[in-house]
Amino acid sequence: MSRLLEVNNLKQYFRVGGSIFRPKYVKAVDDVTFHIDKGETLGLVGESGCGKTTTGRTILRLHEPTDGQIIYDGTDITKVDMMPYRRRMQIVFQDPYASLNPRMTVGDIVGEAIDIHKLASDKHERKERIYTMLERVGLNSEHANRYPHEFSGGQRQRIGIARALAVDPEFIVCDEPISALDVSIQAQVVNMFEELQQDLGLTYLFIAHDLNVVKHISNRIGVMYLGKLVELADSYELTFHNLHPYTKSLISAIPIPDPVESRTKKRIVLEGDVPSPLDPPTGCRFRTRCPYATEICAEQEPEFREISKGHHVACHHVEKIN
């Protein structure tokens, strides 16, 4: 498989005050490296504030990266004009209530991208294209003249997906696309993502905090903690043979919808809260909550290294723990 996207040492710092001489930064994403193959789904999980959404947005250059490199399909897009790439890379947002303009009809919401990229030569073709998109996501052409408030959460998310698909993208960042939906609707949307991927050969970066869903949809999963990628592996490998202590506790904290399994499951309950990203711990960022932390964890930042093929971990004590 060929690489579609490569992210090297990506950094995204946000300035949050301080003086001109001593500015303060939140290191939302700090030195993150990964790649995504064509036709693959990479899941990104972590707790709120760990930088997963920022990573997704920075890849699309919705934020200008502070440092690092984004290579898309062989070209470095860190500094180039994004316009031609906007057609190839799209995003589906988390909140289907806030991400659709309430004053535009569904047809115009989907059609806006078609207009901007001049993908339709006349009105008729534009209309045809909008209808095809709506039908592809399980809505019908009559919905084009309605407004977002007339739809339920699940339907709105479908509109958001239709909008992303309108320009025939290759790569879609799915930023928590199902967290705002009811359980019975989530499965509909997850299945639709899978179908679209098969039919159109899409590549996804799937960001979510629900590991149950991420594991279901992804080929590989990356786990983030305080702006750092701590573990990256095949999704099966990550679920059953995870190596990083944070991944272990994260996985064990997830309630399993099965009474017998959850009764027998051993739970690692982490102490304390996630430290403030304004003032992250020195060395390994997880050390303040890590049961295995030693002196070296405070002094040295662990390297993000490949332990076995395709399995990367950032921890000093991987060998000792496992």
Place this chain on the structure above:
Amino acid sequence: MGKTLVDIKNLRLSFFTPAGEVKALNDISIKMEEGDVLGIVGESGSGKSVTAYSLMGLVPYPGRIIGGTIDFNGHRINEMTEEQLRDIRGNEVSIIFQDPMTSLNPVYTIGNQIMEVILLHTDKDKKQACERAVELLTLVGINEPAKRMKQYPHELSGGMRQRVMIAIALACEPKLLIADEPTTALDVTIQAQILELMMELKRKIGMSIIMITHDLGIVANMCQKIAVMYAGKIVEYGTTDDIFYNPRHEYTKGLLRSIPKLTDKERKRLVPIEGTPVDLLNPPAGCPFAPRCSSCMKVCLKRMPEYTHISEDHYSACWLLQKEEFEKRGERA
């Protein structure tokens, strides 16, 4: 058999909105014994919160109870005056809300808010109340409780605030704790801490818990009994094992099929429940789930099925079960 703590019988509650009557609760009956942990699951708008709130006599405007009775710990809640209710709330029954960010008062200190409950419901003086508050903060696992007493909610993290909420709820050692999606706004590792804490406190204090959630993982973990709600109806009720391993209502079955499980070894396709949740303003005449049900029959669209008892505390309202029963009886005759 323990003592009955909660007994809701045929409760009907409607919201009278300008657009018409919304039947939020349609003939709900729930029985709970002391020490039980009951989970109420369902999608948003299915009436799970309203059920629990009505237990505290909290019916949000423009709602009105139009039938049925609510008995709690020897009180008939639906016939009590506001003043009598105030005596029970926070004392015998407490509630933890979903969003710890908005349920604490931002202009009062943590200590102040905990002490308020104690001063209101017991005859402790200020000094004793303060001591009790520190004790409570220690109980819910907050470090440096004396210092926290003087802090304001914005100085604490989400998980800490939820702990404070729990401390307030437990201040008078209630018989029943209602937890309305207590961890939805929290991260998974913090969620695990809070759930652990609740179960530990349950063992220590011996209270009952009603857990309202849409996360089937949480109920599988914590609850002994589960009520599955759909459009203001309890469509199935049973022990946790009944619901997960022997679901009888099509909605419960669909729900279980539609959630991915982390521990699944192979990748199965999810089977979603098609369609969208019902519009409670224009509910269907028969079973509310019928329009989305894959084995819907003619009768389902016309009349609401009665409950069929599968075992003593496992029952479900579905015509398929009625049909089964009917056929069984036919065979016997």
